[in-house]
Every structure is written in C-alpha cells, then in structure tokens.
Amino acid sequence: MSDQIRFDLSQNDIPRFYYNINADNPVAPNPVLNPATLEPVTPDFLSVLFPMDLIMQEISTERYIEIPQEVLDIYKLWRPTPLMRAARLEKALGTPAHIYYKYEGTSPSGSHKxxxxxxxxxxxxxxxxxxxxxxxxxxxxxxxxxxxxxxxxxxxxxxxxxxxxxxxxxxxxxxxxxxxxxxxxxxxxxxxxxxxxxxxxxxxxxxxxxxxxxxxxxxxxxxxxxxxxGSVLHHVCMHQSIIGEEALKQMDLAGEYPDVVIGCVGGGSNFSGIAYPFLRENLKNGQRARLLAVEPTATPSLTKGIFAFDYGDTAKMAPVVKMHTLGHDFMPPAIHAGGLRYHGMAPVLSSLVDAGYIEAAAVDQKSVFAAATAFAQSEGILPAPESAHAICAAIKEALDAKEKGEKRTILFNLSGHGHFDLTAYNAYKQGELGDSTYPDELIADIPNHLPKVPMVA
Amino acid sequence: MSDQIRFDLSQNDIPRFYYNINADNPVAPNPVLNPATLEPVTPDFLSVLFPMDLIMQEISTERYIEIPQEVLDIYKLWRPTPLMRAARLEKALGTPAHIYYKYEGTSPSGSHKxxxxxxxxxxxxxxxxxxxxxxxxxxxxxxxxxxxxxxxxxxxxxxxxxxxxxxxxxxxxxxxxxxxxxxxxxxxxxxxxxxxxxxxxxxxxxxxxxxxxxxxxxxxxxxxxxxxxGSVLHHVCMHQSIIGEEALKQMDLAGEYPDVVIGCVGGGSNFSGIAYPFLRENLKNGQRARLLAVEPTATPSLTKGIFAFDYGDTAKMAPVVKMHTLGHDFMPPAIHAGGLRYHGMAPVLSSLVDAGYIEAAAVDQKSVFAAATAFAQSEGILPAPESAHAICAAIKEALDAKEKGEKRTILFNLSGHGHFDLTAYNAYKQGELGDSTYPDELIADIPNHLPKVPMVA
CATH class of the missing domain: 3.40.50.1100 (Rossmann fold)
Incomplete structure (x- = not known):
C-alpha cells in the first residue's frame, strides 16, 4: 500500500482535559451584562439557566479542565475522530499544497455538536x-x-x-x-x-x-x-477544544505542521475548537499557523459586523455581550447553511479577531456548494453546508499556493456531514441558489439596532 | 480512561486480497443457466454484461485474489472500518454476553456497498x-x-x-x-x-x-x-470478504473470538462478507463460530423459500441459478428494509445454508425497529433498517445468553446507517408498521412459479 492518508489515534489518545484559551488569552475579557439592567451579571442570574459547574467553566481562567470519566466513556463511541489527507482533492486541484481535514461527522449525531x-x-x-x-x-x-x-x-x-x-x-x-x-x-x-x-x-x-x-x-x-x-458561550467553545488537541497529535503523525488552520463560524464553537490549541502553540511555543474563521457573505458578522455590546437573542432575554454582531433583530437571508445564521459571534473569538490574532473571511453560497460538490466527488464525504464554508476557503488557499508555486500545509475542520441537507444540494444543482450577500445599507444601519451601554462600551 | 470499546486497525492492515470461499467450499457449485435456453451459460453470454476480470472472479477457485493498488487507494478513504464493543447496549440488556459490531456505515456512501x-x-x-x-x-x-x-x-x-x-x-x-x-x-x-x-x-x-x-x-x-x-453474484460477495478479514484481526485485538457471527441478508453480500472468513476458520483452523444469516419475515427466502433453480429477475433476462427463492415473480410486501426485498439469495450462500454450514433466521419488522431504536438510544448510531435485522438477532442471542446465564461472544455486521430511512423510524414510532409475515399459502405456491429445469434440477 502506498502513502497513508488517514492518521488515527488510539482511544488512549482521547484528550483528558479541555483547553481553556482564557488562561493564555492576550486580550482582556469584557463583562457579561444582564439584559434587563445592562449591568454586569451575577452568577445567580446565570444559575437559573445553567448548572454551577458550567457557569464556573464559563468564567474559569484555569488552563486545563479535566474531562469527567463518564464523559470520556461516551466520547469513546466516536473519538478520536479521523484526520485525513485530502490527496484526491489536491490532485483534482493540481496544487502543490497539502490539504488535511479533521472529520467530526463520524459522531452519531453527525457533527461536532x-x-x-x-x-x-x-x-x-x-x-x-x-x-x-x-x-x-x-x-x-x-x-x-x-x-x-x-x-x-x-x-x-x-x-x-x-x-x-x-x-x-x-x-x-x-x-x-x-x-x-x-x-x-x-x-x-x-x-x-x-x-x-x-x-x-x-x-x-x-x-x-x-x-x-x-x-x-x-x-x-x-x-x-x-x-x-450549542455555541457562542465560552464553556461550549472550550468543550470543542478536544478537536484541536487531537488534530495537533495527528498532524504530528502526518509529519507536518499547518501553515493555516480553517473552520467555519456561525456562533464560533467548531472553529474555536480546532483553532485555540493551535493559537496556544502560536502564543506559547513559537508556532506561526494562521487561523482563519470563515463565515457566509449572507451573515458577515466578523467581516462586516460591528464589535459592540449586543443582546444574545432577539427577545432580549439572553445576556448582553461584546461581540461582532449584525444586530440582535437581524433577519438572516434564507441560506442553506442553517447553522451559520446567527447574528452574533462568540465573544472570546470576536475579541481575538478584533485584536488581530485570528483572521476572518466570508464566502458566498454558490462558491460554497461548488466546493462541497468538488469535495464529495473527490473525497466521497458529503459535507454539511456549514462545513463546506471551510472547504471553500481551504480550496482558495490551495489555489493561491498553486498560483504562487509554493508549498502550503492547510488544515480545516470538516465539522459535519450533509446527509440531512440534500435539498440544498439539489437546489444548487438546479441553479436555484440566489445571491447571498448581505446588503451594505443594512450593515450601515447596525449601530441603530444596538443597546445603549455607555458605562462599559 | 477505562476499557477500550473500539478496536482500530491501521491503514497498513487493509486486506490486500479478497478471500474466495469457493477455494474451500465443501459444497459443489451448481451450474449457471442461460435464461432463454436453460442450458449452462458460456462466458460469452456473461461478457455482454460484465468485463472479463469480473467474470473470471465469478468462476475462480483461487483462494486469494489480489486487490489492485488503485482500489486499495480508494478503500483508504474509509477503511479499515471500526469494530466496536457495544458495552452500553450490553448494560441496557443486562446480559453477560459480549456484543461486538463491525461498522460499515463510515463509508462515504453510507454502507458496505x-x-x-x-x-x-x-x-x-x-x-x-x-x-x-x-x-x-x-x-x-x-x-x-x-x-x-x-x-x-x-x-x-x-x-x-x-x-x-x-x-x-x-x-x-x-x-x-x-x-x-x-x-x-x-x-x-x-x-x-x-x-x-x-x-x-x-x-x-x-x-x-x-x-x-x-x-x-x-x-x-x-x-x-x-x-x-450490488449483491447475489459471487464476485460481489467476494469483494465484501474484506469486512470479515478485518473483523478477524480486530476480534484478536479485543482478545476474544466470536461464538456467533451475524449479518442481515437480502441478496447475501454483506453477510457473506463478514461470515466467509470465519467459515474458513471453521473449515480449516478448527474454530466453531456459528454463522447466522437474518432475513425479514416478509421476504423469507432462506427460512421458507425453496432451494431450486430460478430466474435472477422478474423479466427473465438474468441468468437462472440454484438458490433459495420465493419465485422470480414474487411481489414483496412494502417493508422499509428496501435492501432486503429480493426474491432470491446468493447461490453460494444458499448452498451453504442447505448443507448446514450456515444457520438462517427471520425476524419481523416491528421487532427490527424496536431493536434499531434500542441500539440508537444506547450506542448513538442510527442503523439502516436492513442492518437492524442483524441487531435484532444479536439482541435475541444476548438475551438467550442472559436467560441461560452463560457467557457468549456475539459479533454482527452493522452494514450501514439509517440517515435516509427516517420516515420508516417515524412510521414505527407512530405505530404505523403493519404485520410483515409472508403468507403461508403463497409459500406453498412457489413451486408453480419456478422454471422447469429437469436436466440439472
């Protein structure tokens, strides 16, 4: 058999700790505000909705938080997940780049969630x-x-x-x-x-x-x-860090280190999951991987939204946080990547993008489905439309490397499969996907939709 | 981390050869007949439909047939497939039995096919x-x-x-x-x-x-x-032998050997794939695993059909072979396991069942969906309705072992996932699944539906 394309860990390699970027975060956190008073929240406010262990994780600055044995026993049903080299996609693109993907779609529910x-x-x-x-x-x-x-x-x-x-x-x-x-x-x-x-x-x-x-x-x-x-909150993003921790070990098995790490973003959790362990390596161990968050042009919170305090939900019942937002009353276009239609973004990720530690890009719906189809036809796996945003950006990186004639090692997170999204694939094939760019005049109007938070803004 | 539940092989362990049971088959093969003349076919007849390499595999008695590198390179996209211990299902059943499953649903198209x-x-x-x-x-x-x-x-x-x-x-x-x-x-x-x-x-x-x-x-x-x-023919069943070859190595990693190996049967290929390497061990290396083929009560070709020459298709264009059949003009009830609705069965498998080397059992549709739901709720994976026939039989074995207070090691093939079969799951939940037993009077009438093949029958 010729070169390996899958880099497997054993079940003993499942991470035993969640990695908390806030232990190493060079950007100071912003307060979380009560939506009624716009004053900083107390744990009591949060404890109505969440158990205390998760609230403590939310505000923790411990670097590593132990994963309970009962959780590890369940993770064993699908973890470690595969890390694959997309050798057939590379060949189809004719690129000198090496493309790797971490595949979270092997979980029984079909995604990193x-x-x-x-x-x-x-x-x-x-x-x-x-x-x-x-x-x-x-x-x-x-x-x-x-x-x-x-x-x-x-x-x-x-x-x-x-x-x-x-x-x-x-x-x-x-x-x-x-x-x-x-x-x-x-x-x-x-x-x-x-x-x-x-x-x-x-x-x-x-x-x-x-x-x-x-x-x-x-x-x-x-x-x-x-x-x-399922996303946005810090403890949710932190649970996903096991993706990046496994990927670090698997890239080591592959004998390469990524020049760029890519993930799609809706609320930010799957991207945070793969990217934060690599950000730690950048901050603490002298690595220089670029970290690229990819969103739809239809919901461009990171690339066109405002970094400001806003409500987490339309009805103003969720906490107010500082994040990249399109306004809490944002009405997303009917794109098929349902998981990326949130108006805001995880606050920690927002602050890291704002401070320049993480890059952001937006891709349009048709390019995303073209990338998804090319991926399915070369690698077999049918990607979720959300995950296909990462594929689309990875292909752009690979073609850029080809144009420049340079070697580049690309890693992206394939966060889920698309078995439940086939009507979207059919709409693409039938030419029924419309333009998905969010209008500039609505972008200009965002400030008028934000809460007035003078004391902390 | 406590006990392992997944037994992974590396990509170097992907089998390099298909195993051909006909090299070791204790039962003499029956001729394949031209549907027009009912005389033995010539390779010319088959070459209209199939390339010569596959025809030669169909009639080969070589024990091992090398897998081309180009095919191995594609297999690497999803092989080796996982072998899992269903520890949570065992616990839910309260059985002393150990239940293992080989999972073929990780292939991009979702099954062993x-x-x-x-x-x-x-x-x-x-x-x-x-x-x-x-x-x-x-x-x-x-x-x-x-x-x-x-x-x-x-x-x-x-x-x-x-x-x-x-x-x-x-x-x-x-x-x-x-x-x-x-x-x-x-x-x-x-x-x-x-x-x-x-x-x-x-x-x-x-x-x-x-x-x-x-x-x-x-x-x-x-x-x-x-x-x-996709099934029935010998070369098709032989290609599936890589399932059993991998499972043999993985059971070795688990430190156990199955007392019973179970697969669902429609045309017979996924069952043949997992069972024939174990049958080889029975025939040549002194092992004694029971091999159990499980079919729906709605299409009981092995358990109630006749072992006789019959057409492979309704329109009498396909070859006539000796197999367990319900009659080529059989109209299957509208059960949800669409892959198991064939009137006949792989001839080699039929002859091995007839000669007593392989057991057969039938399970009804409601029990199958009850088993599938129990599996999903304990192991996470949503099984294809076809594969759930194997689960149903595995659960019966586990409960039998419990009743008898004996240890039993059960291995079944989970041939695919059920992501495209959710209307069937909903019908089950809504109580809309009808009785799926094939009527005895139609069984009694099968002989009247078979071709008259006096010279070889």
Missing part, C-alpha cells in the same frame, strides 16, 4: 437537573442534545423553528428516535409562543423566538429544567 | 467500459456506484424504482451530487420501460423492472456500457 452536548448533559445530570430545554434550527444541535440526554437519562425538550419542523422532518424524526420531545416553535407551551401565535397564527418561527421559548421554560421550572446552548 | 462498487468500477474502467448501468431500489447501491464511477471517471446510469424516486429524493440527490444520472423506472429509455408505460402510464415500477432496464441498456450498447450488480 455532540462534543459539548455530552458534557452539558452530564454536568446537568449530576447537578440534579430533571430535564433540558433547547432550541434548534435545522436540527444538528437538537439531535446532539437529544442523544446526549438519552445517554444520561435526562429528558430533552427541543423547540424547533416551525418552518424547519415542517420542511425538514428527517432531523425531527432523528431527535425523536433518540427520545427527544420536539415542539414546533412558536408553540402554545410558552407565553412567548402564545403571544406570537395570537399575533400571527401562521407564524413560521425564528431561531430567536425558539431560544425565547426554551429559555422561558427553563426559567419558569423552579430549577428543575435547565437550558442548553 | 462501496466495497464492491469500487472494484467493479475499476475492472470496468481498465476493460475500456465507457459507462455503467445499474438499478437501485431505496438508493444505497446506486449511491455507491455513482461515487465509485466518479472516482474512475466512468459515467453511471441508475434506474431507480419510480416510487422510491418520488418518495425518497434525498438518495437521488446524493447520487446526482456524485455525478450519477438517475432515471425513474419505468423510463422511456428502454423497450422494457416503454412497454410497461404503454400498458400502465402510472406504473410505480419494481426492482425487477429496473434491473431489466439497466440490463437492456448495457446489452444494446455494443459493448460500450456494462451492467453492475
């Missing part, structure tokens, strides 16, 4: 939480939480944006097979939902409203139910 | 074939051939049963993303299709008719197009 769903379920379980509530758009996150909840015998209520609930039944059936209870949002189970239904009985829902419903159920449960979020 | 699609595409490519034709029901096989064809720059025409074409668009979109051309069958591209449309313009199609269309296109192409089949 399981990496944080499991510890979130575990820390809730040991805190005595009786049920989890969460929202989901396309369903990747809802699937991961439903699976993780079942593993720890913790019921899960998922508020799924109604248009997705009706149009994407496969994801819903998957959540239900794992035992999740899935409700179309707006539902009649919450005040927020009922108010919306009274106003518009045919409302199709939005992610912002689904968050409000899930948060409301947890907030009114007298502590029995807690809320679970 | 890629293992034979790739060599079939390769041997056609080097023989100068210009395009492949094939049929597909639910789409698992069509996806594998579409992907393999693209890898070798060989166009693929897929005739997809019309009811599936309309009801299961995701599989179709996947084939098209790989570059496959997918036609609803009956189509207006063949005489067989046009004749059926003339008779019934609203005809929903059948697998038998789709085979006839694919065979007709190849047969009338003056040798430019060849036909590709």
């Amino acid at each position: 399981s990496n944080t769903a499991v510890p979130q379920a575990f820390f809730n379980k040991i805190a005595g939480t009786k049920a989890l509530t969460t929202e989901t758009g396309a369903g990747q996150w809802g699937s991961a939480v439903s699976m993780a909840g079942k593993f720890f015998d913790l019921p899960v209520e998922v508020y799924m944006v109604k248009v997705s609930y009706n149009q994407k039944p496969y994801r819903r059936f998957l959540m239900e097979t794992y035992g999740g209870e899935v409700y179309a949002s707006p539902s009649d189970r919450t005040e927020a939902g009922r108010a919306m239904l009274a106003k518009d009985p045919n409302c199709n829902g939005s992610l912002g409203l689904a968050i409000s419903e899930a948060v409301e159920v947890a907030a009114k449960s007298n502590g029995t139910k807690k809320y679970s979020l | 890629s293992n034979t699609a790739v060599p079939q595409a390769f041997f056609n490519k080097i023989a100068g074939t210009k395009a492949l034709t094939t049929e597909t029901g639910a789409g698992q096989w069509g996806s594998a051939v579409s992907m393999a064809g693209k890898f070798f720059d060989l166009p693929v025409e897929v005739y997809m049963v019309k009811v599936s074409y309309n009801q299961k668009p995701y599989r179709r979109f996947l084939m098209e993303t790989y570059g496959g051309e997918v036609y609803a069958s009956p189509s207006d591209r063949t005489e067989a299709g046009r004749a059926m449309l003339a008779k019934d313009p609203n005809c929903n199609g059948s697998l038998g008719l789709a085979i006839s269309e694919a065979v007709e296109v190849a047969a009338k192409s003056n040798g430019t197009k060849k036909y590709s089949l």
